[in-house]
Amino acid sequence: MADYHISCMPAEAVHYLNLKPGGVYVDGTVGGAGHSRLICKGIQPDGLLIGIDQDLDAIRHAREVLAPFFPRVSLHHDTFSHLDQIIHALGLDGVDGILLDIGLSRHQLEGSGRGFSFQRDEPLDMRMNAEAEMTAADVVNHWDLDALIRIFRDYGEERRARSIARAIVKARARQPLESSKTLADLIYRSVPAAAARRQKIHPATRVFQALRITVNRELDRLERTLPKAVDCLNPGGRLCVLSFHSLEDRIVKQTFREMARTCTCPPRAPVCTCRGKARVNVLTRKVVRPTAAEIEANPMARSTRLRAVEKC
Numbered sequence: 519m520a521d522y523h524i525s526c527m528p529a530e531a532v533h534y535l536n537l538k539p540g541g542v543y544v545d546g547t548v549g550g551a552g553h554s555r556l557i558c559k560g561i562q563p564d565g566l567l568i569g570i571d572q573d574l575d576a577i578r579h580a581r582e583v584l585a586p587f588f589p590r591v592s593l594h595h596d597t598f599s600h601l602d603q604i605i606h607a608l609g610l611d612g613v614d615g616i617l618l619d620i621g622l623s624r625h626q627l628e629g630s631g632r633g634f635s636f637q638r639d640e641p642l643d644m645r646m647n648a649e650a651e652m653t654a655a656d657v658v659n660h661w662d663l664d665a666l667i668r669i670f671r672d673y674g675e676e677r678r679a680r681s682i683a684r685a686i687v688k689a690r691a692r693q694p695l696e697s698s699k700t701l702a703d704l705i706y707r708s709v710p711a712a713a714a715r716r717q718k719i720h721p722a723t724r725v726f727q728a729l730r731i732t733v734n735r736e737l738d739r740l741e742r743t744l745p746k747a748v749d750c751l752n753p754g755g756r757l758c759v760l761s762f763h764s765l766e767d768r769i770v771k772q773t774f775r776e777m778a779r780t781c782t783c784p785p786r787a788p789v790c791t792c793r794g795k796a797r798v799n800v801l802t803r804k805v806v807r808p809t810a811a812e813i814e815a816n817p818m819a820r821s822t823r824l825r826a827v828e829k830c
């Protein structure tokens with residue numbers, strides 16, 4: 519399990535999910551099944567875990583890890599944005615908790631051979647779901663200059679978006695860019711040497727993040743899923759989200775804040791006419807971060823941000 523992935527903030531995630539024996543919980547991002555296993559243990563003997571992952575490798579791996587808990591486990595190779603359909607197809611009206619641990623597993627980054635890491639020489643794929651149509655190579659070789667600039671800027675927060683996109687367009691005219699290393703080297707060369715040396719992170723980090731977000735439609739799916747997830751909770755049910763960069767965390771924070779608002783009247787309305795009722799209570803006033811001990815033991819956990827809500 520640890521070879522596949524080391525779960526981030528496991529104790530905190532379980533705490534915020536408020537596991538109840540006999541409860542029904544969804545792990546929307548099964549990955550290495552570390553969180554799923556803890557959930558299964560916490561809801562024994564007759565609880566149900568619904569596990570979803572868009573990566574078939576994760577589902578296959580989870581089948582082995584969670585074997586001791588069958589038949590109280592239901593695994594689905596799908597995107598978590600379909601969680602409402604999956605829950606209803608199982609004949610359930612609602613669930614007691616949902617966990618989303620978005621981001622990449624260690625297996626995807628280091629062992630999948632799909633070009634997620636700029637430190638490896640692999641095909642430029644970056645699909646979490648190998649059945650999806652668009653690869654990172656499709657984006658870098660076929661999207662026009664403006665579209666590349668936009669994703670590098672919006673999804674990578676890359677200050678050199680324009681010069682990097684120009685370098686890509688020029689290079690691909692000679693030969694398509696097919697590997698993660700070719701792309702990483704090209705980005706490195708497109709940044710002035712002194713600036714590359716000054717940067718704390720590899721100059722390709724942000725572009726790789728942008729491509730991964732684009733290929734897997736990560737922000738769009740997260741945005742669409744959060745309200746659906748709350749709809750699927752029983753009253754008192756919990757939604758806990760672990761995110762890994764500021765773009766995701768901003769979406770989680772703003773969506774939770776919006777759903778916790780009691781009044782939705784325009785700010786200048788003299789009196790409240792909406793009789794609005796908050797949909798959730800925010801359980802994490804401030805974002806929760808991993809402890810120093812966890813970061814030391816698992817450096818991949820260093821950027822984890824946890825937020826949770828309870829349905830009213």
Ligand SMILES: C[S@@+](CC[C@H](N)C(=O)[O-])C[C@H]1O[C@@H](n2cnc3c(N)ncnc32)[C@H](O)[C@@H]1O
Nearest residue numbers: 525547549550551552553571572573597598619
């Ligand atoms: C950080 S790992 C999860 C690790 C897991 N919590 C554990 O304890 O091992 C993230 C997983 O979420 C999956 N994933 C990301 N976005 C998804 C989506 N929209 N739908 C389903 N799975 C998704 C990835 O394929 C990956 O396996």
